[in-house]
Amino acid sequence: MTSEPVLSPRYPGNWTRRHLLDVESLSADEITTILDTAESLKQATDGCRKKLALLAGKTCANLFFENSTRTRTSFSLAARRLGADTLDFSSSGSSLSKGETFVDTAKNIEAMGVDIVVTRHRTPGTPHLLAQNISCAVVNAGDGAHSHPTQGLLDILTIRQKRGRIEGLTVALVGDITHSRTARSNIWGLQKLGAHVIVCGPSTLVSRRWEELGVEVAHNLDDIVPRCDVMNLLRIQFERQSTRPFPSVREYALLYGMNRQRMARAKDDILILAPGPINRGVEITPDVADGPHSAILEQVTNGVAVRMAVLWLAAGARDAGS
Amino acid sequence: MPTLHIRNARLLDPSQRLDRSGDLFVRDGKIVAYEAPAEPCDVVIDARDKIVTPGLIDMHVHLREPGQEEDETIATGTRAALAGGFTSIACVADTDPPIDTEADVQFVQHQARRADNCNVYVIACVSKQRQGKELAELGQLAAVGVVGFSDDDAPIENPELLRRAFEYSLMFDKPILNHAEVRELAHGGVMHEGLVSLVLGLPGMPSSAENVMVSRDIALAESTGGRLHLMHISTRGSVDLTRHAKQRGVRVTAEVCPHNFALTDESLYTFDANFKTNPPLRHQKHVDACIEALVDGTIDAIASDHSPLASEKKTCELDQAPFGAAGLETTLGLVVTKLIEPGHLTWSQAIEKLTINPARILGLANKGTLAIGADADITIIDPAAEWTVDPRGWQSKSSNTPFAGWKLRGKAAATIVGGRVKWTAES
Numbered sequence: 001m002t003s004e005p006v007l008s009p010r011y012p013g014n015w016t017r018r019h020l021l022d023v024e025s026l027s028a029d030e031i032t033t034i035l036d037t038a039e040s041l042k043q044a045t046d047g048c049r050k051k052l053a054l055l056a057g058k059t060c061a062n063l064f065f066e067n068s069t070r071t072r073t074s075f076s077l078a079a080r081r082l083g084a085d086t087l088d089f090s091s092s093g094s095s096l097s098k099g100e101t102f103v104d105t106a107k108n109i110e111a112m113g114v115d116i117v118v119t120r121h122r123t124p125g126t127p128h129l130l131a132q133n134i135s136c137a138v139v140n141a142g143d144g145a146h147s148h149p150t151q152g153l154l155d156i157l158t159i160r161q162k163r164g165r166i167e168g169l170t171v172a173l174v175g176d177i178t179h180s181r182t183a184r185s186n187i188w189g190l191q192k193l194g195a196h197v198i199v200c201g202p203s204t205l206v207s208r209r210w211e212e213l214g215v216e217v218a219h220n221l222d223d224i225v226p227r228c229d230v231m232n233l234l235r236i237q238f239e240r241q242s243t244r245p246f247p248s249v250r251e252y253a254l255l256y257g258m259n260r261q262r263m264a265r266a267k268d269d270i271l272i273l274a275p276g277p278i279n280r281g282v283e284i285t286p287d288v289a290d291g292p293h294s295a296i297l298e299q300v301t302n303g304v305a306v307r308m309a310v311l312w313l314a315a316g317a318r319d320a321g322s
Numbered sequence: 323m324p325t326l327h328i329r330n331a332r333l334l335d336p337s338q339r340l341d342r343s344g345d346l347f348v349r350d351g352k353i354v355a356y357e358a359p360a361e362p363c364d365v366v367i368d369a370r371d372k373i374v375t376p377g378l379i380d381m382h383v384h385l386r387e388p389g390q391e392e393d394e395t396i397a398t399g400t401r402a403a404l405a406g407g408f409t410s411i412a413c414v415a416d417t418d419p420p421i422d423t424e425a426d427v428q429f430v431q432h433q434a435r436r437a438d439n440c441n442v443y444v445i446a447c448v449s450k451q452r453q454g455k456e457l458a459e460l461g462q463l464a465a466v467g468v469v470g471f472s473d474d475d476a477p478i479e480n481p482e483l484l485r486r487a488f489e490y491s492l493m494f495d496k497p498i499l500n501h502a503e504v505r506e507l508a509h510g511g512v513m514h515e516g517l518v519s520l521v522l523g524l525p526g527m528p529s530s531a532e533n534v535m536v537s538r539d540i541a542l543a544e545s546t547g548g549r550l551h552l553m554h555i556s557t558r559g560s561v562d563l564t565r566h567a568k569q570r571g572v573r574v575t576a577e578v579c580p581h582n583f584a585l586t587d588e589s590l591y592t593f594d595a596n597f598k599t600n601p602p603l604r605h606q607k608h609v610d611a612c613i614e615a616l617v618d619g620t621i622d623a624i625a626s627d628h629s630p631l632a633s634e635k636k637t638c639e640l641d642q643a644p645f646g647a648a649g650l651e652t653t654l655g656l657v658v659t660k661l662i663e664p665g666h667l668t669w670s671q672a673i674e675k676l677t678i679n680p681a682r683i684l685g686l687a688n689k690g691t692l693a694i695g696a697d698a699d700i701t702i703i704d705p706a707a708e709w710t711v712d713p714r715g716w717q718s719k720s721s722n723t724p725f726a727g728w729k730l731r732g733k734a735a736a737t738i739v740g741g742r743v744k745w746t747a748e749s
Contacts, residue, residue, distance in 0.1 A: 101637060102638065102639060103637060122641075123642070125522070125593025125639075126593075129593055145523030145524075147523070207520055209517050212517055213517075
């Protein structure tokens with residue numbers, strides 16, 4: 001590994017956003033700026049392998065109140081690829097159970113000289129409250145079922161790389177939409193960039209209300225398979241459900257699992273995504289997950305690229321005082 | 323006791339369909355006459371451009387003492403009541419320990435006397451320790467003067483217990499007040515279930531959680547002949563069920579909270595726990611239904627559900643924060659600003675829901691009226707006062723309001739309890 005930059009990407013002059021809290025509040029131009037920046041950083045780091053010095057001297061703290069391995073690792077790697085120091089602070093469960101509010105916890109981390117706080121919390125809105133209370137840049141790494149902006153952006157980046165565009169594509173999000181922050185992040189981003197979005201799953205996990213936001217709602221996967229350009233297969237979030245919203249995993253897999261038979265009825269160039277961790281045999285069979293249409297591992301690489309972009313943009317906006 | 327003369331008043335008393343200009347003469351803590359007294363009075367108040375109403379009554383207040391004095395005490399809560407224009411409040415039993423014995427009731431009564439602010443009436447538990455298992459000693463509680471029975475935010479889940487409570491309380495002619503919420507349906511929810519909760523990924527409390535229990539409560543009140551008061555209803559379904567029940571002659575009354583007619587679930591886009599209430603802030607269609615029900619009389623009373631909470635309890639994750647908003651000091655302003663000024667209610671209709679109606683529901687004799695001989699509990703309202711909600715200046719110990727920064731019209735200029743001026747806007 002070399003610390004010598006291959007070429008130095010240019011910081012987008014129009015970027016002013018210090019926090020990345022959700023995709024809902026981003027404009028189409030801002031989303032495109034993040035994707036472009038991610039691509040240039042991916043190239044400059046030779047596919048996220050080499051190191052740049054764009055964040056040298058900065059400190060990036062992972063403040064995770066909910067378990068995570070891959071997202072935390074991906075953010076850490078992204079920060080280090082850009083030369084930042086990283087700090088991991090994990091606390092499963094509520095900070096309140098220790099008698100300290102999460103805002104106090106964050107203020108303590110900030111007082112250690114941190115520039116960027118990457119945070120994950122089981123409660124929607126927690127990053128938004130943090131952003132109001134600390135002067136670091138705040139990046140949301142997942143707040144309950146609300147938002148996971150870098151996941152949405154890396155999914156969209158993968159689609160754009162594979163298909164060259166977003167506008168006009170039909171993208172299905174399949175599975176547990178109700179409890180999915182990935183779904184919420186994808187829906188806003190894809191719609192802003194002009195895709196047609198379908199949410200598909202059991203009626204207990206896919207509300208008809210999504211139609212009010214211009215999203216197509218489907219409960220029969222076989223009906224929509226032939227129309228899809230992209231299918232993003234979401235995991236069932238058993239940990240967020242109070243009562244099981246379908247009779248059995250077996251029935252779910254039969255109704256909503258993407259398998260060889262369904263692939264045979266899909267478009268020739270269908271793109272299969274899954275945010276991971278995947279449950280083989282539930283939402284996706286192994287032959288589909290490992291097959292030629294799957295971009296699951298490219299998503300992981302793009303995750304590092306998107307997170308490099310987001311950290312760099314946020315740090316720059318903070319330095320500029322916005 | 324000093325004599326009191328309020329002159330140049332607009333006297334507004336829905337209990338007598340009274341709305342005219344005149345004077346009010348108070349002696350020995352009672353309303354004596356509507357004309358200027360012959361002899362000079364000890365205290366003279368010029369109420370020019372003000373509205374003089376019976377002392378306002380808030381029938382749903384959490385005073386938090388004993389047990390949660392970090393949120394409020396009986397002294398601070400009753401002071402907040404005076405500042406809000408209330409001369410009488412009814413406090414609920416979700417204290418620690420819960421108010422389910424004569425001694426608990428007498429403690430609250432004693433602290434209220436010591437505070438010497440407004441009148442405090444006690445709504446005691448329906449069930450021992452609010453456990454929903456056995457009836458509390460309703461007869462003994464009635465004997466020490468409680469005005470109703472409620473387990474408050476622990477809804478009475480067992481229908482058999484509620485049936486017995488209705489039947490048994492008939493002997494004392496006291497209402498059973500219930501917080502209608504099916505826990506299994508609202509479980510884990512932090513806001514109204516709808517498009518906003520869907521977008522925010524927050525667990526929702528469906529309107530059906532309220533409707534189902536309102537329906538059950540009405541059925542049991544109807545079959546027993548018991549008196550049901552529905553606390554803070556908030557849905558179109560509840561309103562419709564209540565309206566139909568009243569048409570059938572069921573002995574049911576209902577209240578609504580200001581935040582449920584003044585705010586919608588869209589407030590939760592802020593993720594601010596001050597907007598986390600139970601019942602939750604609902605969709606506009608439910609807000610409209612509540613206002614319609616206020617207009618046609620389906621909803622009898624406006625109550626604050628004053629739920630003071632220490633600031634550290636509200637500055638935390640939305641799912642960790644307790645439900646509730648402190649409301650004693652904003653209720654009158656919200657009624658004027660959101661119900662009277664837009665033309666939904668006349669002054670008379672609005673004041674009725676803050677005076678004689680809650681007095682009748684709770685059986686408060688000589689309260690909620692300016693009738694000759696009634697207790698001289700009087701609120702002098704400045705209908706044109708414009709003010710900004712700033713909880714930093716509150717009398718309440720807590721500042722958890724969803725209305726901080728709101729510009730309101732209408733404020734208590736003076737609050738008079740038993741013939742004594744207990745509060746003026748200048749004080």
